[in-house]
Amino acid sequence: MKKISLSDKIKYRFDSFVSQGTMAMIKGLGLITLFLVVVSAIALLLIGIHPDHQVNDSTFGIFESIWVNLTHILDPGTVGEHEDNWPFQIFMMIVTILGLIIVTTLIGLVSNGIVTKLESLRKGRSFVIEKDHVLILGWSSKIFTIIPEIVEANENQRRGVVVILADMDKVVMEDEIKDKVGNTANTEVICRTGNPIDVHDLKIANPFEAKSIIILDKDNENSDSQIIKTIVAIVTDPKRDKLRGPAETRPYHITAEIEDKRNFDVAKMVGKDEVELILSDEIISKIMVQTSRQSGLSVVYQDLMDFDGDEIYFESAPSLVGKTFREVLFAYEDSAIMGIQFADGHVSINPPMDTIFNQGDKVIGITEDDDTLVPNAQPVDPHESKIVYTEPEPQEPEKLMIVGWNDRARYIIRELDYYVPPGSEVRVVTKFADAEEVVNRLKQTVQNITIEFEVVDTTGRETLESMNLENYDYIILLCYQNYFPIQEADAQTLITLLHLRNFTEIKGSKYKIVSEMLDIRNRQLADITSADDFIVSDKLISLLMSQVSENKDLMRVFDDLFDADGSEIYIKPAREYVQTGVSMNFYTVLESAARKNEVAIGYRNISKARLADEQYGVVLNPKKSEEFVLEENDMVIVLSED
Numbered sequence: 001m002k003k004i005s006l007s008d009k010i011k012y013r014f015d016s017f018v019s020q021g022t023m024a025m026i027k028g029l030g031l032i033t034l035f036l037v038v039v040s041a042i043a044l045l046l047i048g049i050h051p052d053h054q055v056n057d058s059t060f061g062i063f064e065s066i067w068v069n070l071t072h073i074l075d076p077g078t079v080g081e082h083e084d085n086w087p088f089q090i091f092m093m094i095v096t097i098l099g100l101i102i103v104t105t106l107i108g109l110v111s112n113g114i115v116t117k118l119e120s121l122r123k124g125r126s127f128v129i130e131k132d133h134v135l136i137l138g139w140s141s142k143i144f145t146i147i148p149e150i151v152e153a154n155e156n157q158r159r160g161v162v163v164i165l166a167d168m169d170k171v172v173m174e175d176e177i178k179d180k181v182g183n184t185a186n187t188e189v190i191c192r193t194g195n196p197i198d199v200h201d202l203k204i205a206n207p208f209e210a211k212s213i214i215i216l217d218k219d220n221e222n223s224d225s226q227i228i229k230t231i232v233a234i235v236t237d238p239k240r241d242k243l244r245g246p247a248e249t250r251p252y253h254i255t256a257e258i259e260d261k262r263n264f265d266v267a268k269m270v271g272k273d274e275v276e277l278i279l280s281d282e283i284i285s286k287i288m289v290q291t292s293r294q295s296g297l298s299v300v301y302q303d304l305m306d307f308d309g310d311e312i313y314f315e316s317a318p319s320l321v322g323k324t325f326r327e328v329l330f331a332y333e334d335s336a337i338m339g340i341q342f343a344d345g346h347v348s349i350n351p352p353m354d355t356i357f358n359q360g361d362k363v364i365g366i367t368e369d370d371d372t373l374v375p376n377a378q379p380v381d382p383h384e385s386k387i388v389y390t391e392p393e394p395q396e397p398e399k400l401m402i403v404g405w406n407d408r409a410r411y412i413i414r415e416l417d418y419y420v421p422p423g424s425e426v427r428v429v430t431k432f433a434d435a436e437e438v439v440n441r442l443k444q445t446v447q448n449i450t451i452e453f454e455v456v457d458t459t460g461r462e463t464l465e466s467m468n469l470e471n472y473d474y475i476i477l478l479c480y481q482n483y484f485p486i487q488e489a490d491a492q493t494l495i496t497l498l499h500l501r502n503f504t505e506i507k508g509s510k511y512k513i514v515s516e517m518l519d520i521r522n523r524q525l526a527d528i529t530s531a532d533d534f535i536v537s538d539k540l541i542s543l544l545m546s547q548v549s550e551n552k553d554l555m556r557v558f559d560d561l562f563d564a565d566g567s568e569i570y571i572k573p574a575r576e577y578v579q580t581g582v583s584m585n586f587y588t589v590l591e592s593a594a595r596k597n598e599v600a601i602g603y604r605n606i607s608k609a610r611l612a613d614e615q616y617g618v619v620l621n622p623k624k625s626e627e628f629v630l631e632e633n634d635m636v637i638v639l640s641e642d
Contacts, residue, residue: 025109033102037073040095041065047091068092073099128190130161131209134549137196137230138216139166139173141519144180145542146214151187152307153550156369160187165205167195197229199237207234207252208244212549215256224263227256231271255549257541276548276555280541284516285411286562287540292400292474292514293419294571296604299618300637301569304366305543310621312547312557314341314362315373321361326353326594328363330587331375335367336601336621338557338639339567347556350567350599350639364557366601366621380625382591386579393573397423399471403458403496404478405430408516410438412476417446418564427452429467432483459495469503469511477515490522567639571604574630581631586624593638602637603630 044065072092134150136143147162154160162184164173173191181189194201196215207213215230217223234252244250254275258264267277291298303309320328329337339349343360357363367373398420402409405428413426426449428439439453456463469475477497479489497515504511518538548555560566574580577592577600586600593600601620608617620637622628630636 023113026106026113029102029106029109033073036095036098036102037066037069040069040073044069044091069095072096073102125193125204127204128163128192128206130163130190130206132211133161133163133190133206133209135205135207135210135213136162136164136216137166137202137205137213138218139164139168140216140218140538141521142216142538142542142545144177145539146546147177147181147184147187147189149307149543149546150549151181151184153546154187155185157186161190162187163190163192163205163210165192165194165196165201167193169193197226197233199233202233202237207237208240210252212253212255214545214549215254217257217259224258224260224267227258228263228267228270231256231267231275235271235274253549253552255545255552257545276552278541278544278548278555280538281408282411283544283558283562284540285408286415286564288408288476288514288516289412289415289419290562290568292476292512293398295512296571296609296616296618296635296637297569298514299616300571300602300620301540302543303615303618303620305540305547307546310336310366310368312338312364312554313367313370313373314364314551314553315370316361317357317363317375318359319375320357320363321359323357324353325351325355325357328357328375329590329594329599331377332363332365332367332373333377333624334621335365335373336599337363337365338599338601339364339560341553341556345553347553347560349557349560350597350641353594353597368621377624380585380587382588383584386582386584386588387592387595388575388577388579390576392576395421397421397425398473399425399427401427401429401467401469401472401475402478403429403475403500404480404493405432405435406478406481408481409435409478410442412478413439413442413446413449413451415564417448420448422448424449425452426450427454427472429454429456429458431455431458431480459492459499461499464496464499465503469500472511474512474514475500477513479516479518481518486518487522490517490519493517494522567599567641569601569637570640570642571635571637572640574603574634574636575632577636578630580634581629583627583629585627586622589630589636590624593636596640599639600636601639603628604635604637605631606633606635607631 041062042065045062072095136146143164150160150162166173170191170193173193174189177184177189177191192204194204196202213234215227217227231254234254240246244252252274254271255278256267256271256275257278257280258267259279259281261279261282264277264279267275271277287298287301291301304312317328317331320331323331325340328340331337339347340351340355340357341347341362341364343358347364348355349364363373365373400416400420402412409428413428416424416426428435428451433455436453436455439451443451458464477493477500479493481489483489484492493515494517497513500513504513544558548558561568574589577596578584578589586603589600589603602622603619605614605617605619608614611617618637
């Protein structure tokens with residue numbers, strides 16, 4: 001072993017000392033200063049040099065000597081105070097030079113300490129001292145939709161706080177939010193840098209005091225495993241019981257997105273009742289199918305999912321205990337009742353009309369705010385003479401084209417099979433032949449549709465023109481998510497979408513178009529021309545996550561609405577419910593729908609179908625006593641099982 005010299009030991013000790021940080025070095029410098037002052041003071045007395053030439057001056061003792069040396073070390077300007085006492089001045093000059101070295105070193109250390117602290121703050125590593133905040137873990141383009149929704153939800157609060165913990169530079173996050181979100185009103189957005197999977201980093205954002213937690217995936221990457229790890233890091237923290245309390249008394253409210261259905265059970269097993277999981281691929285597929293078949297439904301979903309306008313709320317109603325669901329429907333003037341949350345937590349949308357509302361149950365309604373869901377209706381008789389009794393119009397087989405391909409396509413085809421009449425046709429056209437294997441397997445499982453498969457260039461105008469598009473009822477346009485990078489996939493979708501729109505303009509084709517964009521920002525490039533021309537993107541998932549983060553029970557409502565086996569939202573011809581062209585109140589529409597075991601929640605004025613400022617004619621939760629007129633082609637929005 002190499003012989004270690006004294007200088008090596010001194011260097012090692014010095015390095016260890018310096019690595020302890022600024023405060024340790026300042027303390028060390030203070031001790032050196034104290035040592036220098038004391039040694040200089042003793043030396044001054046031993047040499048016998050006094051400031052006033054009196055060598056045996058008994059009044060100049062050790063304390064006076066310490067004071068003189070200290071003032072010369074800290075203040076170089078005192079050197080010239082004794083110009084006629086050269087021995088003293090020379091001694092003090094030496095002390096002052098040593099003092100200058102100490103002072104300049106001290107200034108450097110303090111300055112470096114301040115810079116280091118500012119740099120530490122800039123990195124976003126300080127603990128968040130907040131309570132009842134919304135904690136967002138991770139970073140993706142969804143964040144630019146979620147934050148404005150939370151800001152909207154916090155409007156009636158004195159102060160709201162959103163904390164973001166992501167593996168990104170704090171300043172970069174703040175700049176992007178400022179640029180793309182803008183003013184956050186009374187909601188403060190706090191950014192911290194850290195890895196949400198790391199338990200130590202997670203504590204920086206103070207999840208123990210969070211009102212709700214939203215876990216984001218990385219933009220369009222299969223990050224289910226990372227999301228599951230984050231859930232584990234939150235719910236299994238060993239300090240959880242001490243800092244927040246056990247799950248039984250103070251559970252977390254976690255909202256997370258899962259892409260692959262195969263990972264759903266694992267994530268639920270880990271998070272139990274503390275986590276609400278959103279199966280993004282499946283939900284987007286269901287929305288694409290439902291909105292493609294019903295004009296205006298996309299507007300209804302967006303209205304229900306954002307905080308601008310009316311939303312879905314839950315509220316107790318003791319005055320309605322013992323009444324039937326049918327009676328509950330007519331008890332609200334300014335709210336559209338959707339269903340009941342029973343005392344055990346179970347949610348039923350559009351339950352049987354004779355269902356009894358019991359103690360502990362809550363009404364589920366569409367209303368302006370949580371304090372407006374009150375039974376305030378005055379007795380108003382529906383216009384009996386204006387209610388009509390008709391059979392639903394028979395459904396004809398439908399023709400659908402799917403342009404493009406990704407993993408969501410198989411969900412879309414299965415979902416279509418639940419909704420379309422028997423004998424319907426689905427034509428799949430894509431650039432890549434490997435999708436044929438999946439299509440062939442689907443052919444063996446579907447019952448109501450026949451599937452054709454074709455490999456063509458879906459961005460070529462001549463190819464699209466030769467497909468007889470005018471024969472199709474609607475077209476679903478999918479991104480090549482599994483084949484190209486995100487921006488390239490969106491670019492190809494946009495090119496095809498522009499061609500399809502152009503064909504409707506020059507040929508007068510009536511098909512509806514539902515397309516998807518992977519990047520929310522690219523959605524703005526494709527200008528929406530009507531409610532029939534709908535672009536599905538992660539914005540819908542972002543809106544849904546925002547809603548569920550405010551009220552976890554909303555997940556049960558949307559699960560029911562998206563499920564083909566339950567009651568869904570349908571937009572049906574008004575002439576099937578009431579006389580058209582005559583004035584009536586909405587109680588009349590509500591009564592007609594109730595006789596069909598349906599719940600009316602709004603209507604659509606077709607004359608405004610192309611007016612974006614008028615919500616494309618969609619009116620949700622109208623005031624029930626106000627008179628209005630439904631024309632021949634107008635529609636009624638109902639909750640129905642078919």
